[in-house]
Amino acid sequence: MKSLDTIIQQNEVLYCLTCGKCSSVCPITRWEDQVYTSPRLLVEKAIAGDQDAIFEDPLFWSCLSCRQCTQLCPSQVDFCGFIREMRALARSEGLRGTGTHGDIVQTWAHMMAAEDLSQDRLGWLEDSHEVSPKSDIIYFSGCLPYYEALFQDMGLEALSIARSAVNIMNQAGLVPHVMPNECCCGHDQLWQGDTRTFGQLARKNLALFEATGATQIVTTCPECAHTLKYDYPRHGVEHGLNILHMSELLAELVAHDRIAFRPATISEKVTYQDPCRLARHMGIWKEPRDILAATGFELVEMQRNKTQALCCGTSCWTACGRVNKQIQTERLMQAKATGAEMLVTGCIKCQIHLKCAQKDRMLQDDINIEIRDMTTLVAEQIGFKDSRGPGSE
Amino acid sequence: MDPKHLIIFTCNWHAYQNMEMAGASKQGYDVRVLPIRLACLGRISVGIILKAFEQGALGVLLLGCPPGTCQYESGYAHAEKVVEQTRKFLHLLGYSQKRLRLGSANLETDQSFTETVELFLKELDHLALGPENAAAMSASS
Numbered sequence: 047m048k049s050l051d052t053i054i055q056q057n058e059v060l061y062c063l064t065c066g067k068c069s070s071v072c073p074i075t076r077w078e079d080q081v082y083t084s085p086r087l088l089v090e091k092a093i094a095g096d097q098d099a100i101f102e103d104p105l106f107w108s109c110l111s112c113r114q115c116t117q118l119c120p121s122q123v124d125f126c127g128f129i130r131e132m133r134a135l136a137r138s139e140g141l142r143g144t145g146t147h148g149d150i151v152q153t154w155a156h157m158m159a160a161e162d163l164s165q166d167r168l169g170w171l172e173d174s175h176e177v178s179p180k181s182d183i184i185y186f187s188g189c190l191p192y193y194e195a196l197f198q199d200m201g202l203e204a205l206s207i208a209r210s211a212v213n214i215m216n217q218a219g220l221v222p223h224v225m226p227n228e229c230c231c232g233h234d235q236l237w238q239g240d241t242r243t244f245g246q247l248a249r250k251n252l253a254l255f256e257a258t259g260a261t262q263i264v265t266t267c268p269e270c271a272h273t274l275k276y277d278y279p280r281h282g283v284e285h286g287l288n289i290l291h292m293s294e295l296l297a298e299l300v301a302h303d304r305i306a307f308r309p310a311t312i313s314e315k316v317t318y319q320d321p322c323r324l325a326r327h328m329g330i331w332k333e334p335r336d337i338l339a340a341t342g343f344e345l346v347e348m349q350r351n352k353t354q355a356l357c358c359g360t361s362c363w364t365a366c367g368r369v370n371k372q373i374q375t376e377r378l379m380q381a382k383a384t385g386a387e388m389l390v391t392g393c394i395k396c397q398i399h400l401k402c403a404q405k406d407r408m409l410q411d412d413i414n415i416e417i418r419d420m421t422t423l424v425a426e427q428i429g430f431k432d433s434r435g436p437g438s439e
Numbered sequence: 440m441d442p443k444h445l446i447i448f449t450c451n452w453h454a455y456q457n458m459e460m461a462g463a464s465k466q467g468y469d470v471r472v473l474p475i476r477l478a479c480l481g482r483i484s485v486g487i488i489l490k491a492f493e494q495g496a497l498g499v500l501l502l503g504c505p506p507g508t509c510q511y512e513s514g515y516a517h518a519e520k521v522v523e524q525t526r527k528f529l530h531l532l533g534y535s536q537k538r539l540r541l542g543s544a545n546l547e548t549d550q551s552f553t554e555t556v557e558l559f560l561k562e563l564d565h566l567a568l569g570p571e572n573a574a575a576m577s578a579s580s
Contacts (some may be wrong), residue, residue, distance in 0.1 A: 084536075148565020150528075153493050157532050164533040195527040 047138045048131055050097050056261045057128040061121035068115030068125060069144070071356055074105050077372040082325050085115045085125045092128070101136050107143030108365040111237055112357035113326040120133050126327075133239030143238060143364035147196065150385045151234060152243075152423055153193055158229040159246035167191045170205040172433075175212045176221045184263045184287075185211055185222035185257070188270045189230050193394055203419045204394060205430040207266050210425030211292055215264070217428055218304040220418035222264065225254055233269040236277055237362040247279035248283040255285050262288040266421050268324035268393045275328070291324060292421050293392050297333035300340045307341050307427045316343045317386035318420075319377070320355035329353075334392055334420055341427040346384040348377075356380065358396040359403070378413035392420045441490075446491045447474045447500045448483055452510045454502035457544035457552040460498040466553045469560050471497065479503070480541075481514030488525045488539065498563040502555070505543045515543070527535055535566055 054157040069075045069084035091099045100106055111126045145152055187208040194204035215222050232247035265271045268291055275289035299305045319332055325331040331352040338345050350356050359373035360366050381389045391397055400417055449455045455476050480503040491499050501518050509515040518541055526536045540559055546550045
């Protein structure tokens with residue numbers, strides 16, 4: 047376990063100039079109106095060596111790791127990395143953040159980490175889908191089947207994302223492999239400081255990847271993409287595979303004319319929510335826009351977009367409360383202000399959190415905008431209609 | 440936790456009182472039973488049940504008041520929904536859905552707690568060990 051000093055050193059925390067730029071962009075600082083907290087203050091506590099004060103700070107477990115502060119920092123202090131590693135240290139001392147949804151996500155991740163588990167997770171596949179275990183390309187559906195079950199009353203597009211992804215790949219002549227026993231990528235465990243479960247999940251997935259002989263993995267979740275691409279190698283899980291988020295694959299397919307869109311009948315205005323992991327952590331914000339342009343939709347940008355986009359308000363199921371709801375509401379209001387009829391996103395978590403915020407009846411007219419996933423929208427535009435529909439299983 | 444425990448979440452009313460009566464009238468039941476008292480089955484959630492399985496429970500039994508007699512009116516109906524949703528997770532995770540059961544105990548028939556528990560445990564043994572081994576086990580006990 048890394049000590050506070052090592053964490054400070056490795057994340058360049060000592061370079062902080064206390065300029066406060068991070069505080070100006072941090073969504074938690076802005077909406078947490080009962081206690082003043084900011085990344086800068088947390089860094090100050092770290093430099094003072096006051097470990098307990100860091101663990102007690104309201105930002106410590108509620109930080110969204112949205113990377114706005116890290117991106118803006120003139121001294122390149124890696125605040126996200128600092129938080130991630132400090133949470134692991136806190137966890138080793140028996141501390142942990144609040145678990146949302148009765149801790150179900152953490153529980154299923156622990157259960158998936160068990161060695162002798164044999165999941166039954168491919169019920170979403172259709173007979174018409176072409177898949178092959180000998181394929182060079184793996185489609186990693188992540189926790190989509192589990193989210194479908196957890197948020198069954200929310201009309202979520204979860205498994206329809208997985209079905210759409212395979213439909214699109216088949217249409218483009220790609221026959222992916224879908225792994226019957228793949229595990230959660232461990233993103234949420236890593237960011238909660240549960241490095242033990244993260245390691246177990248990563249090693250289980252590594253063994254599965256190696257058994258297939260594939261050379262690339264496509265995910266429809268930005269968090270899976272980021273974790274497989276950067277966090278696995280960083281934690282010694284070297285798979286050597288090429289990791290693509292669906293939007294990268296789609297942009298490539300569009301550029302090479304490998305998928306054909308139906309001519310747009312109506313020019314509908316849409317706006318796009320950049321997931322933090324995709325836009326800021328991985329720098330992928332151009333591809334989704336290219337895809338939306340190719341599908342014939344008219345893209346209107348929100349007040350804050352691309353790498354400056356506002357987070358969907360909750361991360362790794364550690365905190366969900368007043369502050370998070372305010373961030374989500376603000377984002378939905380920004381979407382509404384564009385005049386768009388639809389908010390498109392490329393991340394299941396953004397979809398869950400924003401749809402959940404829309405349950406607020408008091409704000410109905412200010413925030414009611416249709417929320418869609420990019421993959422299902424693209425599948426629809428190339429002529430696939432998901433027969434089962436959201437929330438049907 | 441011992442991997443062979445049967446976790447029973449009982450409501451505070453018919454189910455818990457029925458268990459107390461079983462104790463008072465010296466009816467024996469399996470040592471693997473681990474009862475947890477709740478105010479009502481309305482308190483149960485998917486996360487709590489899954490947690491029991493994560494920690495190695497052989498099975499989970501929810502015992503409430505007989506249908507239609509819930510002390511707080513909607514507790515049993517809530518538990519029915521929770522069980523249905525939890526079974527989806529058990530299915531995805533490759534666990535037998537038979538390891539989770541919702542039942543009720545009736546105060547007026549003092550045998551119902553021990554009977555329900557023993558019956559469920561017998562079925563769980565069949566699931567875990569296969570029918571032949573389970574028969575051998577019950578013969579030796």
